[in-house]
Amino acid sequence: MEEILVQNIRFTNRVRLFLFFLFLTFFLFSKLIGISLAWSVIAIFILFLFATLISEISALKIWQKERAPRVNSSYFAHQLIEILLLFEIGYLIHPLFFFLLAIFYIIFSYFTFSQRIYPRIISLILFIGYFSFGILVYFRILNYYFPPPFFLNFSLTSAILICSVFFGENLSKSSENILETLKGKTEELMGKENQQFQREEEFRRTRAVWEKEMEKKIKEALVLKENLDQEKQKEKELEEKITEMKKFQKSTINQEVRKKIKEGKDQNLTIIESFSDGILVLDEENKLFLINPQAELFFDIKADELIDKPISELTKIPIFESLANLLEQKTEKIFRKELPLKKNLILQVTISPLMNEKEKMGTLIILHDITREKTVERIKTEFVSLSAHQLRTPLSAIKWTLRMLLDGDLGKLNKEQSDFLEKTYKSNERMITLINDLLNVTRIEEGRYIYQLLSYDLVEITQSAIDSYKGEIERKNIKFEFKKPEKKLPKILMDEEKIKIAIENLLDNAVRYIFSGGKIIISLGLLENEIQFKIEDSGIGIPRGEQPRVFTKFFRGVNAIRMETEGSGLGLFVTKNIIEAHGGKIWFESEEGRGSTFYFTLPLKRGKPR
């Protein structure tokens, strides 16, 4: 071991000696061969690096050839010995030497070099280079970033190299001396390291055995897991089979039930079969479970073609499509809708969920033929419309004639005559109002209540409606208040004429069904997305039992009829239709004998009118 060390050091020392002479040659003859000292120093420095590299590589090669499994630790020992050698000799120049060299160089260059700036900069760079390199070496910083063997070694050997340049001969001699003295110490050091190494070896072996065992166990576990997965798969398959069986069982039950129906064994089912309304039943999976003959008749289809098919499939049958679409909407509650199925057949569809405690068992669909009702309704509407139209011309004629008479265009009238004519005129006006209301209703029902939408200010419309009732309000001594909103309301799209009718209807009810001295408050306010109109009165109110019918056609409260015989019962119906056609909502709160409050809202933005 030591021999190798000595061999190595000797080899490096020889190289170093050679470099020393090379350096001297350059240093002394730099002027003679015509290159500046600075360049020669740089060249030497590069050569140093190069030589160190070669010496180190060859040293390593010697190591690898001769010995030892653990290059690094022995190599470190080698470095240690090198440093110790330096210390022993007493040349404590290792990092310090760089600083000294740097300072020496700068002083030297100041005197030697020409005064040109260029070499000075080079010398300054070199100075900084040496200086910082010294620091790096000193604090072993290089060692940290570039671990041994290479860089630390490089720095150390550079130090030794430079050292040997000056003291080469000495070093090579004394190194041998020192090796002698160090022999024992090195052996000790090596021995310790070997012990450590052996222990580690042992540990590694045990670990290898242990790892093998672990591997075996893991393999076993994997096999187990695979088995488990297979079992799970089997279980799943089994479950699927069970569900299939269940389904099969169910369909057999369904078939049996149907068979029973056919045989007339089950009375309830027979009733369903002979029901005059069409009946369809869906099971909980939304498959058609039952369809009675009447329904078959409606759809003009045989039950066998539909039974047990899911809704999604039924949508594909043209005649069934509209109904199936209705069914596809989720319905938790009972739900009614008119459904024009084909020409001359309008059905009222009632869809109700069949509940078993909390679970939904299926859906019941009842189809009721309302074609006749609808036809009658249409004829009625047409009749009303026609008669209203026909009545209007004579009513206009009467109105104009009376006006001419009253204005004295056809000769002067005495007081009694004009009084009677005035009353006739008013009666006629009432009839005109009724006809207008009827006509509006028929227009609503025919879907011809056309709206001309333009931007209007609801405050202005409300004000003009109020103005036309001023006389009546004063006559009945009503305390009237119109609370306008604090901020100006935005204009919204509406049919001015129709909205005015709606407001007038509400105001008319309030004024008409109030006792003298009562109170009416109209207020307008801006909500988030809508304008709210509110009219509050201290009138007779609406009896609780009659409240659900308030907005229906021809409705008049019992107390209202008692108070005023006159009235068509169409006002609120028309009003509701107007408001809803504008995309708004209308509702009320009322207590009999205390008064009513009607509200409606109009949206700030909306699409096309209905």
Added chain:
Amino acid sequence: MPRILILEDEGIIIDLLQKKLEKEGYDIEVARDGEEGLKKIKEIWPDLILLDLEIPKISGLGVMEEINKNPALKRIPIIVMSEAGDSFELKRAQELGAKDWIIKIEFDLPQIINKVVQQIGR
């Protein structure tokens, strides 16, 4: 004297309008259906037409369409009279160039006179 043509089929309405307007100092001509109306318009070139929308043979709107084909006739102001006040009908009349409109049942005679005066003066 401004000349007004009344195109209306209802006798009593004609009588009332004629009487009232004559009293106001207008010269009145009457036609009882669309065909007769169109003929009279070309004959007498009235200063104003009071046109009922519901008349026999050619409807009020039909008469207006015919008038629109003749640029010279087009200059005669027309006030349309509607029985029902159907907004669709009135809108169409407006598109065809009606200067004003009357819903018979909702207006009184003096209001109608006002509208006439507004169009052609006294």
